[in-house]
Amino acid sequence: MNVTAEIREKIGFESVRIETEQYLYTPTGRQWVRTLQPLSMENPLQERRTQMGELLWLHSTGQSLPFSRLDDIQDALKRASIHGAMLSALQCFQIREHVVVARKVRGKLLSNREQLKSFIPILRGLHELTELETAINGVINDRGEVKNDASKELRTIRTDLQKTKQKIRVVVDRMLKRLRSKGMAPEEGATLREGRLVIPIYSEHKRQVDGLLQDLSGSGKTSYVEPKEVVDLNNEIRLLEIQETREVERILKALTAKIGQHIHELETNEATLGFLDGLQAMHALSRRWEGVLPALSGDETLRIKKAKNPTLLLAKEAGQQEASVIPLDLELDPSERALVITGPNAGGKSVAMKTVGLLCVMHQCGYPLPMDPDSALPKLEQIYVDIGDEQSIENDLSTFSSRLKWMKETLESPMKGSLVLIDEAGTGTDPEEGGALFQAFIESCLDRNARVITTTHHGSLKLYAHATEGVVNGAMEFDQETLSPTYSFRKHTPGSSYAFEIASRMGVPTSVTKRARTLLGRQSSELSSLLQELEKNVHSTKQLKRKLEERQKALDELDAKRAAKRGKKPSQDDDTVPITPSKGTGKGGNGKSGGKLSLKKEDLPPIGTEVRLVGSQTPGILVDCTDRYAVVEMNGLQIKSQFDRLRLPKARKKAASKKPKGSMKRMNLASSSKGTHSGSFEVKTELDIRGKRATTAEAEITQYVDRAIAKGLSRVDIIHGKGTGVLMTCVKETLSKRKDIQSFRVAPYDEGGPGKTIVQLT
Numbered sequence: 001m002n003v004t005a006e007i008r009e010k011i012g013f014e015s016v017r018i019e020t021e022q023y024l025y026t027p028t029g030r031q032w033v034r035t036l037q038p039l040s041m042e043n044p045l046q047e048r049r050t051q052m053g054e055l056l057w058l059h060s061t062g063q064s065l066p067f068s069r070l071d072d073i074q075d076a077l078k079r080a081s082i083h084g085a086m087l088s089a090l091q092c093f094q095i096r097e098h099v100v101v102a103r104k105v106r107g108k109l110l111s112n113r114e115q116l117k118s119f120i121p122i123l124r125g126l127h128e129l130t131e132l133e134t135a136i137n138g139v140i141n142d143r144g145e146v147k148n149d150a151s152k153e154l155r156t157i158r159t160d161l162q163k164t165k166q167k168i169r170v171v172v173d174r175m176l177k178r179l180r181s182k183g184m185a186p187e188e189g190a191t192l193r194e195g196r197l198v199i200p201i202y203s204e205h206k207r208q209v210d211g212l213l214q215d216l217s218g219s220g221k222t223s224y225v226e227p228k229e230v231v232d233l234n235n236e237i238r239l240l241e242i243q244e245t246r247e248v249e250r251i252l253k254a255l256t257a258k259i260g261q262h263i264h265e266l267e268t269n270e271a272t273l274g275f276l277d278g279l280q281a282m283h284a285l286s287r288r289w290e291g292v293l294p295a296l297s298g299d300e301t302l303r304i305k306k307a308k309n310p311t312l313l314l315a316k317e318a319g320q321q322e323a324s325v326i327p328l329d330l331e332l333d334p335s336e337r338a339l340v341i342t343g344p345n346a347g348g349k350s351v352a353m354k355t356v357g358l359l360c361v362m363h364q365c366g367y368p369l370p371m372d373p374d375s376a377l378p379k380l381e382q383i384y385v386d387i388g389d390e391q392s393i394e395n396d397l398s399t400f401s402s403r404l405k406w407m408k409e410t411l412e413s414p415m416k417g418s419l420v421l422i423d424e425a426g427t428g429t430d431p432e433e434g435g436a437l438f439q440a441f442i443e444s445c446l447d448r449n450a451r452v453i454t455t456t457h458h459g460s461l462k463l464y465a466h467a468t469e470g471v472v473n474g475a476m477e478f479d480q481e482t483l484s485p486t487y488s489f490r491k492h493t494p495g496s497s498y499a500f501e502i503a504s505r506m507g508v509p510t511s512v513t514k515r516a517r518t519l520l521g522r523q524s525s526e527l528s529s530l531l532q533e534l535e536k537n538v539h540s541t542k543q544l545k546r547k548l549e550e551r552q553k554a555l556d557e558l559d560a561k562r563a564a565k566r567g568k569k570p571s572q573d574d575d576t577v578p579i580t581p582s583k584g585t586g587k588g589g590n591g592k593s594g595g596k597l598s599l600k601k602e603d604l605p606p607i608g609t610e611v612r613l614v615g616s617q618t619p620g621i622l623v624d625c626t627d628r629y630a631v632v633e634m635n636g637l638q639i640k641s642q643f644d645r646l647r648l649p650k651a652r653k654k655a656a657s658k659k660p661k662g663s664m665k666r667m668n669l670a671s672s673s674k675g676t677h678s679g680s681f682e683v684k685t686e687l688d689i690r691g692k693r694a695t696t697a698e699a700e701i702t703q704y705v706d707r708a709i710a711k712g713l714s715r716v717d718i719i720h721g722k723g724t725g726v727l728m729t730c731v732k733e734t735l736s737k738r739k740d741i742q743s744f745r746v747a748p749y750d751e752g753g754p755g756k757t758i759v760q761l762t
Contacts, residue, residue: 001361001382001383002382010354010387011383011385012309013362015315016285016314017034020282021281023280024278025069025101026277027072027074028275032274033278036278040380046296049293051366052283053293054117054118056368058112058115064280065280067273067277067280068101070101070273073098073266076094077263079256082260085260086249086252087252089146092140092259094144095136096133098270098273102126102273103129103133106126109123109126122276125271126272126273129262129266160240164236164237168230169190169197171230175229176190176199179199179209184208185202188200191224193226195241196226196234201222201223201225203220206225211227211229212225213226214226282367283368286369286370291370292372294373295377297376299334301334301376302330302377302378302451303374304330306329307327307359307371312325328352329488329489330352330356334753335753336472338445338446338452339452340454340456340465340473342495344478353423356453357453360419361383381417382418383421386420386423387423407441410445411441416449419451419452421453422442423455425442425454425456425458425461426438426456426460435459435461439461442471446471473493476488476495477495552639607623609621610622613639614646622646627688629691642693683711683716685715686716686717686718687716687717687719689718690719694730697720697731698734702734704716705761709741714760714762715759716761717747718759722753722755728757735757741761745757
């Protein structure tokens with residue numbers, strides 16, 4: 001996948017890439033990160049994900065790759081490859097640092113080879129140059145200088161040089177002391193001029209000192225004289241310095257030649273360290289948001305749970321924004337190829353869309369992401385983005401003309417497996433024409449097997465999403481009481497733009513908004529009101545659901561505590577009896593609304609009967625019943641409950657306990673009639689177990705298949721949903737145990753996809 005600089009900037013990836021550079025240690029690592037592109041080939045992407053997963057493990061054990069700051073050695077390596085060349089002592093020192101880091105990193109990978117298996121092939125690119133490291137250590141010290149004992153000759157020269165310098169210093173200090181006592185020299189000490197030690201003398205006294213004039217001060221008041229007594233010593237120092245230089249050059253040339261023998265290994269080390277440095281920098285950045293690796297979906301499922309936009313997190317850390325980052329929950333199954341996001345301005349539509357694109361690109365680069373581990377992202381082949389004002393003065397193109405140019409170029413590009421992001425589709429021209437044009441463009445993208453996510457205010461695109469298979473509406477929630485966005489995404493429901501409401505809040509005169517509503521027309525106004533009412537109802541439902549979940553959690557905890565106190569399982573209850581309806585139970589039982597709950601009336605109490613939930617002492621009233629659950633009203637709240645969680649009061653226990661025998665007898669009779677094509681009982685061709693516990697679901701599946709076989713059905717469908725996969729596994733394991741069915745398989749996408757299993761009975 002080739003993500004251009006323009007796309008990186010628009011979706012926010014450039015900010016992430018730049019921040020990644022703060023954690024790099026090597027110049028080649030910086031070069032690698034700057035050219036980082038998402039991987040679209042299956043094997044390289046899986047390998048990158050595995051590598052990052054193993055780095056996450058390494059960090060969890062308190063370890064890391066032992067990098068330290070390294071300098072660029074590419075020029076030094078090029079020079080060392082030339083015969084007879086000489087590197088500086090500093091360059092040799094820098095090369096040694098690369099050798100040391102390569103050795104340490106290689107050792108870390110080897111010591112964890114069982115857990116870092118994906119890095120084993122990389123070891124071929126990390127050479128342990130022990131001999132070269134020893135050779136450099138023998139010559140260069142930790143300050144990047146040639147050591148005194150780099151050779152016997154150098155040690156002798158430097159020893160003599162030090163002695164001579166000490167001798168000349170004694171002579172000069174004695175002379176300066178005498179001249180200062182006579183007022184002929186300033187307090188300034190001896191200094192070097194042209195590599196020779198001289199003494200300062202007031203210029204009017206310079207002829208009173210026997211020696212050579214070497215320099216004058218800027219004002220001319222001070223003369224720098226080389227006394228006759230130190231001329232010979234200066235000559236000796238100069239000669240020793242020349243000898244030192246020649247010996248150092250000889251040593252460095254010999255060392256450079258040794259380095260030149262390992263150019264290939266050093267270049268390979270440098271490239272490999274750059275790659276590993278890039279990976280560890282990506283991992284280091286992701287630790288700031290506690291990143292995880294989501295699943296790589298094989299069926300193009302896009303499941304984003306509790307995801308936070310990384311660029312917003314970075315901006316929050318940098319103090320560039322005050323608001324907290326709201327997590328995004330957004331899911332598209334393989335059959336949902338386009339998503340139309342609507343809602344008010346500044347409500348988070350564009351951010352949600354960019355978040356999807358950014359997370360997909362970062363994922364295919366290998367970054368751990370700030371999201372729930374249960375998330376799953378598809379592998380994209382390419383990403384196309386139409387975001388922002390592309391007006392071009394240089395090319396005399398308006399914003400709309402630029403969008404048309406982008407459309408043309410996109411449709412001419414390979415689109416299979418790509419993601420197309422469009423911000424504010426339909427704007428820039430006549431609303432009706434713009435909406436129609438972008439609808440046609442979306443259709444063309446879908447025909448080319450791309451997936452599209454677009455934001456818009458156009459009602460025509462909302463209707464298109466509602467009426468078209470594979471295209472879904474979505475909206476950013478809006479708090480109607482405060483007229484402010486919540487930045488939470490909601491699927492399957494279009495959103496209102498709230499233009500008039502926001503205008504009123506901002507102080508626009510009522511007369512203006514009232515006139516605007518009139519001009520908008522009755523139908524459009526009613527549609528807007530309908531959307532707002534729907535959004536209000538959804539918001540209320542979510543609040544009620546949250547309260548019910550909290551209450552159910554409290555009941556479960558109470559149930560567990562009481563069970564633990566009695567030393568029994570939560571489902572055991574000494575003064576109640578379970579209620580279990582037979583198949584075919586539904587509201588009204590015999591088809592008459594408000595009647596009893598079952599075609600076998602003696603099995604269940606009628607609507608209006610007092611019941612209790614497991615673990616609760618609070619009585620409730622049975623108000624409704626479906627094939628899947630009962631509805632109990634408690635303290636003004638209606639609670640959905642599985643049948644096995646219902647209990648009758650103690651007064652009804654004796655009578656109710658006699659009922660199951662008849663039911664069991666009839667069930668056995670139905671089961672014994674396998675192979676017949678007649679019977680008095682009805683069996684639906686579809687069983688829905690969504691929301692059930694695995695243990696309950698297994699029993700229902702067994703009974704259902706028994707009855708279907710007895711009824712002579714050739715095929716039945718079991719709906720279990722995708723969810724966490726627990727029910728899907730339960731269905732598979734239950735059916736695998738049976739020898740009396742022909743086969744079972746996952747339903748094709750046009751019949752329900754992975755959320756349904758088709759069972760072939762005959």
